[in-house]
Amino acid sequence: MQSQSDIRLTPQRQVILEELAKVKTHPTANEVYDMVRKRLPRIGLGTVYRNLELMADNGMILKLEVGGSQKRFDATTDLHYHIRCTRCGKVDDIELGAMPQLDQLAADTSDYQVLGHHIEFSGICKTCADNQAESATN
Amino acid sequence: MQSQSDIRLTPQRQVILEELAKVKTHPTANEVYDMVRKRLPRIGLGTVYRNLELMADNGMILKLEVGGSQKRFDATTDLHYHIRCTRCGKVDDIELGAMPQLDQLAADTSDYQVLGHHIEFSGICKTCADNQAESATN
């Protein structure tokens, strides 16, 4: 028996999922495309977009709408938070305990039906900070 | 005496700032353009984009990179949080006390130089919820 939201695991979808699960970098759709193309050279970019969107709708992966101009994807679906480097755009996980109770607080103080939340920190990553220090001493 | 980051308050910039301060709706650049055009019909869309970006860089306003395809702007620069309706895209403030101490926690658990954070809740706004209830009873 299959629930209505189960999707067929086509070869394309399988590879997209596997490649996404391999990395911790929160790649963009284009980056996933590049990763997947090494295994499926004939896959279309539209297929990658379409299926990332579909899997996100099904809760199989996370679509991160963080700062910057591109959406990013995450195979880890547990509630967790992110930090984005304002220099290079890199996104990393932040090992902070999740605070699901925030949703209730938000519901209490608004007339929205609250569905969830996300915390995005911003900062300078180690690499960019080091690069800056280096060029300052030149 | 002017600090280096002070910018000249051209008529265009003044009107953009005033119109943005008038609303609580977190308008997109295009929406700001429409508001401003009523007072300055000859202003260019590029000028609006350029100056919203500039003012955000100077800390005079906030650029909200929330979910959805367009960036939004906010004349209120105090640390506060937002909720976005996943149906209609509307963005409202959430009256939750700010938690600046989160930045320190994030700094402790990462090698980033943490600059700040933002919390974005998602949910269904009153209007969209009512519309849904209405069409369900048809």
Add this chain to the structure above:
DNA sequence: ATAAGAATAATACACATTATCATTCATTAA
């Protein structure tokens, strides 16, 4: 094997944002 439906790949399209550049405006120094 055949038919029906789902998914794919190629391509065209939409649209938000940025870049370019000639013109206009503001500021400064003769």
Add this chain to the structure above:
DNA sequence: TTAATGAATGATAATGTGTATTATTCTTAT
């Protein structure tokens, strides 16, 4: 006051991310 300089603007072109379209290919059920 005027001339020179640099900054800002407005018009327009260009870029890039993401979506829509559609003919073809693949699955599944009969």
